[in-house]
Every structure is written in C-alpha cells, then in structure tokens.
Amino acid sequence: MGLFSALNSSVSGMAAQSNTLTAISQNIANSNTTGYKDVEAQFADVVSSASPTSFNGAGVTTNFAYLNSEQGGFSSTNTNTDLAVSGNGFFAVQDAAGNKFLTRDGSFTPDSSGNLVNSAGYTLLGYSLAAGAAGAVANGSAGLVPVNVGSAALTATPTTSGTFSANLPASSTPVVAPANLPSSNTAPVTYTDKTSVVTYNELGTPVTLDIYMTNTGTDGAGNPTWEMSVYNQADAASGGGFPYTNGGVPDTPLATQTLTFDPTTGALTTPSSVAIPIPNSGTGTQTLNLNIAGMTQLDAAYTPTTATVNGNAPSGVTGVSISADGTMSAVYANGATVPIFDIPLGNVPSPDSLVPISGNVWQANALSGDVVYGTPGQGGLGSLKSSTLELSTTDLATQLTNMIQAQSGYEANSKVFQTSSSLLSELVNMLK
Known part of the structure; x- marks a missing residue:
C-alpha cells in the first residue's frame, strides 16, 4: 500500500x-x-x-x-386527534399539491377548513363514511380523502325501535263495554293505566305517545286480556286526555293491540311487538317497532320497568373519538356517536428503504416497494392510540x-x- x-x-x-x-x-x-x-x-x-x-x-x-422500523416511546396529550401508531405502519398524508406521503407524526389538529393537519402541514387522509359505507380500504389510495372533523353536520335521528315493558295489575277491574275503552276515543273513557313516551320524527321533532293499558277481562279460553291503545299527545283535548282530535276531526288510535297473558305464569303470550306509526312531516312513513315481550300480568301494582326508544332531536357535534381500529366518530351533544371516517395505515415491504422528505415524511420508491393500505390492528399493522404522540x-x-x-x-x-x-x-x- x-x-x-x-x-x-x-x-x-x-x-x-x-x-x-x-x-x-x-x-x-x-x-x-x-x-x-x-x-x-x-x-x-x-x-x-x-x-x-x-x-x-x-x-x-x-x-x-x-x-424507520424503530418504535418510539409514547407521550399522552389532552387532544384526542393526536394519534400514534403502536406497531407497524404509517399515517397516509398529503401536501398542499395533493402528493401522498407516509409519516409517523400524528400531531393532527383541525385547520380553518376542519381538515386534520399535523405540525409539518401535512393533511391526514382517510376513507369517508358519510354515505354509511363500511370503509373503502380495498380501494387503496384511490379512495383516500382529507379527514375533516367538520364534515358531521347537525343531525336528527328518527325513532324506529324501542322497548316497553311493565307489570299490569291482575287484580284491576276489567272494562268490558267497548264504548268505554280508550280505542273508542269518546269521553268519558275508562282505562287502567297510562304511560307517555317521547319519540322523534324524521326532522327531529318530538312526538309524545300516550300509551293506554286497559284490563278487558278474559278471552273465550280463559286467558287474561288487555287492550293497548296509542295516541299522539299533541291531539289530546285541552285539559289533556280524551277525545283526541286533529283539525276538529276525532282521531283513530295510532295503534290498538290486544295483549294475551298466560293465566298461570302471568307472562305475555301474544304479541311480542307492536308497530306504531309516528306522525311526521308528511314526506314519508315512519314506524316505531315497539318490543313488548317483557310485559307481565301479576298481582302487583302497575310498574313500568322499561320505556326506551331510539332517535334524537337535532344535535350539534361536540367533538370526535378515534378507536384503535381507526374509526373516527362524531360525538354529538346528546351523547350519540356516528362513524364518519376510517383512518387506515399504510406500509411497504421495506420501511427502512423509504426516502425521507422534509417535514418528517417518507416517500415510497422501487427499493421500499409499493404502499399497501389496511385497517389498523389487522394484517400485521399496528393499532392507533388516540390522545397520544410517538416520541423521537x-x-x-x-x-x-x-x-x-x-x-x-x-x-x-x-x-x-x-x-x-x-x-x-x-x-x-x-x-x-
């Protein structure tokens, strides 16, 4: 040498x-x-x-x-849109020109348009669930759009299902005259007990249903029977109650149903549910399917045990929540949550061969292999941690x-x- x-x-x-x-x-x-x-x-x-x-x-x-394959430590934050990946994978982001990159910088906060943007100015990408879809991971990068926390508008959910159960007193006095039953809608009316339930039409307008329960004795086989009649409380007489009228015309019940009970056990035998039309704005039909399978007739006082229905009045978004599988849901003021985005993770066969770009992002190339997107927690990808940032x-x-x-x-x-x-x-x- x-x-x-x-x-x-x-x-x-x-x-x-x-x-x-x-x-x-x-x-x-x-x-x-x-x-x-x-x-x-x-x-x-x-x-x-x-x-x-x-x-x-x-x-x-x-x-x-x-x-790039090294796992950093974690730091908890008070911002639930701060995200970290625990395991393999990268967030999909784009720059102002629409060029797509990968990053582990999950310091996302909403910009003036509601898009989630990290500290380097890159916008988080995901799959929109606005149309009620189940995600679009199969579409790869073609289905990715900016994740926007302001995309969930004021919303109302119509009432479509519910549960009503109560004990009906077996020792109550039967009402046998048809003219005196609530279904006749003629004053005076005799009934055993009454419960009111608030429902919502398709515009989120509250519709209170008056549910009348009346002991009607027994049927030909000796089985105890009750009449269930339902009215729109808005149509009640000025002092409340009967007769129910709409525009001066007497109402027919929204629903009338005969309930039959087992004389030995007091359990309801038929029916298990009742379909109740809910008055709406006139633009469509809306039916409440009310589960009444838990009704009983025992020698005890009238005791409603369950009276719940779905649906809600118009409610605004108070924030978002992000689960470990990448589902981002809008959280409404009434407590309801509605999925609005799927946040995928992208990965390549050789992460350490990704090309670094300014802003703490990486770009795929021939050495790294093509980016494949998937659901966090599946296919070897890591899970998402909300209100968390990955450290250097x-x-x-x-x-x-x-x-x-x-x-x-x-x-x-x-x-x-x-x-x-x-x-x-x-x-x-x-x-x-």
Whole structure:
C-alpha cells in the first residue's frame, strides 16, 4: 500500500466520520420531533486490489440507513386527534399539491377548513363514511380523502325501535263495554293505566305517545286480556286526555293491540311487538317497532320497568373519538356517536428503504416497494392510540457517545494523513 493510497484512505476516513457527525447532528436536532426516526451512517471498506503479497486499499465508503422500523416511546396529550401508531405502519398524508406521503407524526389538529393537519402541514387522509359505507380500504389510495372533523353536520335521528315493558295489575277491574275503552276515543273513557313516551320524527321533532293499558277481562279460553291503545299527545283535548282530535276531526288510535297473558305464569303470550306509526312531516312513513315481550300480568301494582326508544332531536357535534381500529366518530351533544371516517395505515415491504422528505415524511420508491393500505390492528399493522404522540427514537446519551467516537476516528484519520504527508515530503526531499 503506497503513501498515496494512505492519503486517499485517510481522506475517505475523515469524510466518513464527517458523514457520521452529520447523521448524529440530524438526530440530536430532532430529538424532540414527533415520530422522528434515527438516521445512521454505515461504513463499508473499499479495496482497489489485494493479493497475498500486496494490498492497495482505497479507504471507506458511507451509506445512510433510515431506521424507520424503530418504535418510539409514547407521550399522552389532552387532544384526542393526536394519534400514534403502536406497531407497524404509517399515517397516509398529503401536501398542499395533493402528493401522498407516509409519516409517523400524528400531531393532527383541525385547520380553518376542519381538515386534520399535523405540525409539518401535512393533511391526514382517510376513507369517508358519510354515505354509511363500511370503509373503502380495498380501494387503496384511490379512495383516500382529507379527514375533516367538520364534515358531521347537525343531525336528527328518527325513532324506529324501542322497548316497553311493565307489570299490569291482575287484580284491576276489567272494562268490558267497548264504548268505554280508550280505542273508542269518546269521553268519558275508562282505562287502567297510562304511560307517555317521547319519540322523534324524521326532522327531529318530538312526538309524545300516550300509551293506554286497559284490563278487558278474559278471552273465550280463559286467558287474561288487555287492550293497548296509542295516541299522539299533541291531539289530546285541552285539559289533556280524551277525545283526541286533529283539525276538529276525532282521531283513530295510532295503534290498538290486544295483549294475551298466560293465566298461570302471568307472562305475555301474544304479541311480542307492536308497530306504531309516528306522525311526521308528511314526506314519508315512519314506524316505531315497539318490543313488548317483557310485559307481565301479576298481582302487583302497575310498574313500568322499561320505556326506551331510539332517535334524537337535532344535535350539534361536540367533538370526535378515534378507536384503535381507526374509526373516527362524531360525538354529538346528546351523547350519540356516528362513524364518519376510517383512518387506515399504510406500509411497504421495506420501511427502512423509504426516502425521507422534509417535514418528517417518507416517500415510497422501487427499493421500499409499493404502499399497501389496511385497517389498523389487522394484517400485521399496528393499532392507533388516540390522545397520544410517538416520541423521537433519538437517545441523546447514545448520540453523544457516538459523537465522541466519530471525533476520535476523525482525529486518527487526520494523524494518518499528516504522517503520510510528512513521509511523502521526506521522499520528495530525498530526490532533490
């Protein structure tokens, strides 16, 4: 190995240690950057020629390795749109021009348009569930749109189902005259007990239903029977109750049903449910399917045990919640939650081969392989953690130790360069 080779090798060694310091400085500078992954300088020797009797080295070459597969620690926050990935995968984001990238920086907050944007200005992408779809992961990048927390508007849910159960007193006095039953809607009316339930039409308007329960004795087989009659409370007489009229015309009950009970157990035998039309705006039909299977007739006082229905009045969005599988739901003031977006994760066969771009994002390339999107928690992908941020993988103690080693390596190479330079000068002087 000649003096010129020694000079070249020492120069390449100093350059390699300079590259190491570049990587270390980048890591230290981003020690507090959300989702940052360490970059590492890796060395490989270069040999011009070698044999058992001679060796001519050309020094060292440097490659940079991006340790994108490393898992960072977690930090809890008070913002539920702050997201972290526990495991494999990256968030899909785009820049202002619509170019798509991958990132682990989940510091997302709504911008002026309601889109979730992270601290580097990249917009989170997901699949819209506005039409009630079950997600669109199969569509890959084609179905991705900006995730917008303002897309859930004021909404009302019509009442379509409910449950009503009560004990009807077996010792109550039967009403046998048809003209006196609530279904006749003629005052005076005799009934055993009454319950009112608030429902909602398709516009979210409250519609209160008056449910009358009347003991009607027994049927031909000796089974206890009751009449259930339902009216719209808005049509009640001025003092409340009968007769129910609409525009001066007497109402017919919204629903009338005969209930039959087992004379031995007091359990309801028929029917298990009642269909009740709910008055709406006139633009469509709306039916409440009321489950009454839990009704009983026992020798005890009238005791409603369950009277619940679905539906709600118009309600505004108070926030969002994000589950571990990436489902983002709008949370309404009335407590209802409605899924509005699926947030997928993207991954590539070789994450460490992704190309870094300014803003703590990465771009797929031929070495990394194509991006495949999937549901968090499935297919080897990690899960999402809401109100959490992933910390930088940089360990300052390790980086400072590496810096000292790089400094020592640089100084050693410079000594080799100085020694080789001195020997070369001696050789030149000998030839003079």
